[in-house]
Amino acid sequence: MSRKYDAIVIGAGHNGLTNAAYLAKAGLKVLMVEKNEWIGGATVSLPMYKDWKYSNCSYVCSLLRPEVYRSLNLAKYGLQVVPYGGSVTISQTGDIIGNYVDPDVTRREVARHSPRDADAEVRYGRDIMRQCRFIRKFLLRTAPDPTSFKPRDLFEMLHLYKETMKLGEDVIYDTMRFYTMSISDFLDEYFESPLLKAAHAGSGIIGSALGVMSPGTAYVLLHHAMGDVDGNAGAWGFARGGMGAIAGAMHDCFTDHGGETVAGSPVHRIVVKNGRVTGVALENGDEYLADVVVSNMTFPRTFLECMDEKDLDAAFLKKVRNFKIRGSSGKLNIALDGLPDFPALRGNPELMHADMHLIDSIERLERAYDDWKNGIWSQDPYIDMLIPSLTDPTMTPPGKHFMSVFVQYVPPKVNGQDWTDEQVQAFGQTVINQIDEYAPGFKDLILHAEIRTPRELEDEVGLTEGNIFQGELTMDQLLFNRPIPGYHQYRGPVRGLWMCGSSTHPGGGVMSAPGANAAREILADLRKPNTVPEGWLDD
Amino acid sequence: MAFNRPDSNRRDHFTDAVFPSPFHARQNAHNQMRVWSRWSDYLSVPAYWCAEMEYFAGRNTCGVFDLTPMVKHRISGPDALPYMQRLMTRDVSKIKPGRVGYSVWCDDNGQVIDDGTIFHLEEGVYRICSQEHQIDWFLTNRLGFDVTVTEETHDVASLALQGPTSCAVLKDMGLGGIEQLTPFGMAWFDFEGTRLMVSRNGYTGDLGYELWIDPEHAEALWDRLFDAGEVRGIRAMGSDALDMLRIEAGFILAGQDFLPAMEAVRAGHTRSPFELGLAWLVHFDKGVFNGRAALLEEKEKGSRYRLVKLDIDGNKPARDSFVFTKDEKYAGTVTSAMWSPSAKASIALASLEMPHGEPGEELLVEIYYRRELKWNRVMAPARVVKDVFWDPPRRRQTPPADF
């Protein structure tokens, strides 16, 4: 067996897979090495209980770049994304606010809470859409280097400037504010209904170690709104068969183009000789050679765990250590014997298919965050849950269900100490109790539950501190600041070393943009024909 | 509520401009949008709630579409087969009793009058389902044959059940052995004191069935289907969704992708089977049939048009677009187009002038689209592709999986 490759990609997360597929498509001989026995990273479906399928980490899809979907032919490799339509927020008093597929129904639903807010939704939707249109242009595009005088960087800066100018004066001011505001302040500019604000605010904190009142959370909301399903902006869908189907299709594409995969042993060292990368050494002792090594791992994991610190500059290492990648989320994956009964949703079966949130108000969200700051999981957590099996018949036996329960906030350590197994169970119980309050009898339906805190996310997926986005999505770590200034064009500090994970621009979520952008840069450096789409089609 | 049924013998036929289908009460209960369209004599539903959701039922779970308005004729008698052989371009003897086959029929000039589905109900008895009314042509074709031709459009209620969980739903409904039915097969079941016919075919390119029953049992059939289908994601599906499904599957529609020859005023506006990509439905070796001579000649001399599938760059549906060559010379027009949620591509069927349309040919499609009241135009690069945009293996599997 030949051990020399044109490129080695470390980590079979969806970005590693995207990257590897494009490199293979360009004719490179590519090896993918993955620490787990399975592929997908946080885009995964593992068999856990009988013939149930789970989406163990990520659970819904919207950000995946349509250009990537198409150019990698993922439909041909069996990927199907099915929209589920709508969302609903349920308060402790049993009141609800539903977001339906039909806009007029939604308007009347909001008007029930506030006639003004029903109108304000139009203005709100417009302003979010303006920001989406702006940001989408930069997703499948390498961020410019504002300090460089290279023609390409000057051109990209000019592009950024031009696109900004196109927004018009008012929107430019709004944009500046938007990127630095808290989601709470932002929503106050539009709405008065506490429940409606809470309903919108949830997307401002998902995966973030910030509270609804912390500056920067307005952008986090945008990060969740900028995607689409079949052109329906902001819509989300299920990958049929679970999120692992996305990784599966990408891997089939990669393999079809001659890619090879070695799974089951972690990379122990990225080998550097004379200031350039020569390959990787696995924990099991196997070594593979390549002049190009691409890391899909988090920024800290790549440099602090898989490299010899002596090969790196001290100032660089310090920045890696200071990279903000605080875990804040947990997840329960639950097999259910039947459909739970939410009294608040009786007579409203369409909303059971939707994204369900348990929350009442901005204040309650902020208190959930206070617990995280205090080093414990939220005692009254924010819950974002779905029952994919109502939409996707492949997930469970008929009449049985799978429930995906995403939870904010869950700290990487409990009171500064590593999580114990008992604490993990106690966290799970907190969440189950919470749901049971909204759906009496829920507990009795549980057949199996997988409980994941940042500890599990780090141990299994390699997400440092359990941060789901491979690094906080705040302005200081976005665009040319991601992961850190000067290293935002996917090139590492050592020649031949590249980064392609969500730690790089444009960040986390099942989006494929980091992996695709990195592939474009690598191919350009190797002077290979580009196989990677660039920019944004829809305008 | 008692409804009138369309009946050509009724003198007051004009008092009801349009009729409820035998499934009307159930459709009405599902029709949250309260919008009705019409399909020939009947009320039809464009979208019960959301066309896209209904489309996805057809690709992810299963959708139920009311097919009753389809025009249906019954052909029987000692000469039924030779009659069919004259009428149809394909060799109907290959469609054995209990089997279904797709076909087209042509005028003497080899131009397609309509396309449809032939059900060989029992030895020497056929049902032909089509979009257009055909009684005149079918009776004309009786000359010289001992056959009976009757229209039975209003005597049979039918539903299409299409999508990956459709077989499982029928199993759960108690149709024992349905999973053994092969594509284009038919089976009969006792159903609440009547006979239910189930055929494995459809207009979606996916796993799917059509169910045929007398109108009195229509509602009972609907109810049993929905009871069985509840845990398998069954949904009522409107015609908007069906149109999306059929374009992805590459199925043509009369009046959309070709003009029925009986209606064409202008020369050159009709199409032959070859020009619709249906050469596989023309069997010269079976003897005489309407249009044979003309089609033989066309085969020798070449066709004027070619119906092709286009894969178009970008995401704007190319509805009603012109198609050009790379150097912007006219090549043809799009007949059907959409953004395909399953292929994740902008797709189209287009009728091109020969010699254009070889698979792989690169073309340009002129697309007009509107954003916030402003019209824009793109010349989108497009490629002629050979394969249909959606063709899952489950369509052919027997027994099919449960999803």
Ligand SMILES: Cc1cc2nc3c(=O)[nH]c(=O)nc-3n(C[C@H](O)[C@H](O)[C@H](O)COP(=O)(O)OP(=O)(O)OC[C@H]3O[C@@H](n4cnc5c(N)ncnc54)[C@H](O)[C@@H]3O)c2cc1C
């Ligand atoms: C609980 C949870 C819920 C989420 N929900 C959603 C959602 O619903 N929608 C959404 O869009 N996004 C969601 N996200 C975010 C999204 O899943 C991630 O941002 C994204 O999947 C990250 O992809 P990636 O390819 O960049 O990295 P990862 O998926 O982190 O992949 C990194 C890969 O590297 C491997 N690896 C690590 N160390 C080594 C080593 N030493 N040697 C070899 N391999 C190694 C890992 O095993 C892994 O396969 C969620 C994330 C989590 C954790």
